[in-house]
Amino acid sequence: MECDVAVLGGGPAGYTAAIRAAQLGGKVVCIEQEPALGGTCLRVGCIPTKAWVQTAHALHDARETFAKLGVAVSEPQLDFTRAAAWKDGVVEQMTGGVAGLLQANGVEWIRGTGRFTSPTTIAVEGGEGVTFRSAVVATGAHPIRPPIPGLDAPRCVDSSGLLAQTEVPRRLVVLGGGIIGCEFASIFAHFGSEVTIVEMLPTLIPQEDADAAKELRKAFTRRGITMHLEKQCTGIDDLGDHLVVHYGDGESVETDLMLVAVGRAPNVSGLGLDEIGVPTDPRAGIATDDHMRTVIPTIFAAGDVAGRWQLAHTAFREGEIAAENAMGHDTALGTPAVPRPIYTDPEIAGVGLTEAEARERYGDAVAVGVFPWVANARATMSGSTTGWVKSIHETTYGELLGLIIVGPHATDLIEVGVVAIDAEATVEVVADGIAPHPTLSEAIKEAGLVALGRAIHLPPKRR
Numbered sequence: 290m291e292c293d294v295a296v297l298g299g300g301p302a303g304y305t306a307a308i309r310a311a312q313l314g315g316k317v318v319c320i321e322q323e324p325a326l327g328g329t330c331l332r333v334g335c336i337p338t339k340a341w342v343q344t345a346h347a348l349h350d351a352r353e354t355f356a357k358l359g360v361a362v363s364e365p366q367l368d369f370t371r372a373a374a375w376k377d378g379v380v381e382q383m384t385g386g387v388a389g390l391l392q393a394n395g396v397e398w399i400r401g402t403g404r405f406t407s408p409t410t411i412a413v414e415g416g417e418g419v420t421f422r423s424a425v426v427a428t429g430a431h432p433i434r435p436p437i438p439g440l441d442a443p444r445c446v447d448s449s450g451l452l453a454q455t456e457v458p459r460r461l462v463v464l465g466g467g468i469i470g471c472e473f474a475s476i477f478a479h480f481g482s483e484v485t486i487v488e489m490l491p492t493l494i495p496q497e498d499a500d501a502a503k504e505l506r507k508a509f510t511r512r513g514i515t516m517h518l519e520k521q522c523t524g525i526d527d528l529g530d531h532l533v534v535h536y537g538d539g540e541s542v543e544t545d546l547m548l549v550a551v552g553r554a555p556n557v558s559g560l561g562l563d564e565i566g567v568p569t570d571p572r573a574g575i576a577t578d579d580h581m582r583t584v585i586p587t588i589f590a591a592g593d594v595a596g597r598w599q600l601a602h603t604a605f606r607e608g609e610i611a612a613e614n615a616m617g618h619d620t621a622l623g624t625p626a627v628p629r630p631i632y633t634d635p636e637i638a639g640v641g642l643t644e645a646e647a648r649e650r651y652g653d654a655v656a657v658g659v660f661p662w663v664a665n666a667r668a669t670m671s672g673s674t675t676g677w678v679k680s681i682h683e684t685t686y687g688e689l690l691g692l693i694i695v696g697p698h699a700t701d702l703i704e705v706g707v708v709a710i711d712a713e714a715t716v717e718v719v720a721d722g723i724a725p726h727p728t729l730s731e732a733i734k735e736a737g738l739v740a741l742g743r744a745i746h747l748p749p750k751r752r
Contacts, residue, residue, distance in 0.1 A: 300328015302592025658740025
């Protein structure tokens, strides 16, 4: 089979690249080995996880919020079978939607495992080979399994294995306090599990703003989630009906299930890329330039396998860029403002620089404003006042450098910061804009006013 663009992988980067190349008039094929399109995100990642997040939010509201609002309900009970069915239904709808989009755009889906045999050909296991003018590698990533004795026990699962559970574990140990680990810890704490996090670094979500990490730790402590920070897992004993997880200096905890969430590595093995002259790295993936092009001009890479970020929303954009350049256009990635959503309770989201990064880069020429949700009318009336909004800007020109949000709908609100930072807006643009009242979005404007020393809805700081 001959085509203009062959896309290897049907996840966020892959199906986006396929659709965009077809929009530009190309004959496109998408090679995907899984029985459904959508990649990790739609099948066993973002979408099913966040479907369970909605269930967890509903339980939280029924237990803690409804009574505040004058709505009397009996003690809520989790029907895990129905929650799992809801999750699976959402996944089926989303993956089916992607298949429909490819068909509507004239993209042919080849089901099978692809391997490059030359800079212009891909062999498909059990199917017809593909000859292309350009190709986009979008094979995603997989969970890492560190070399810890006993970690091969059946009760030690990755995120896919946890999503496949048919009952809620009474006790759950989460190995890793990063984004994936914290999201599942938050979900299963609401589901009723006794959750313990073991993290080798001194903080949760270590790459996020330090104040946000502290806020999350406080919230987890209030919710009864046990955290063992600066502790390294040294081994696991499988006793058949439960596990004993060893960590630190002779410490241990018993658990019914263990989630291994210590990171993900790009899927580069078995693709045939090294043999045709495209170097791959098991940790860094495939090196690309600002046009998502590899060292071979006919081959591009996008998404997790390209090694820049491991986020579905960055994969979408990289897929677009790869497709446009594969079709002969000239589009560069540049340095976009990348949102960092974390679907814990409370939600956390950031974009741009953290406060520490801003001070490292700009020194004393940095101003920060923090506006707490307790001073926001919409948050107060909804009963969700944990957290705050933090605005970060440099004081020479006033350019907005970062926005950090902890609290209700943080992952939705962060888009304001994305647009502002991409537009190189000043903090005055954000602070002087007219925000609708009463809304959560007002807190972003208010944080800017605090940073400028012009707070309206907070008392002035004592000198």
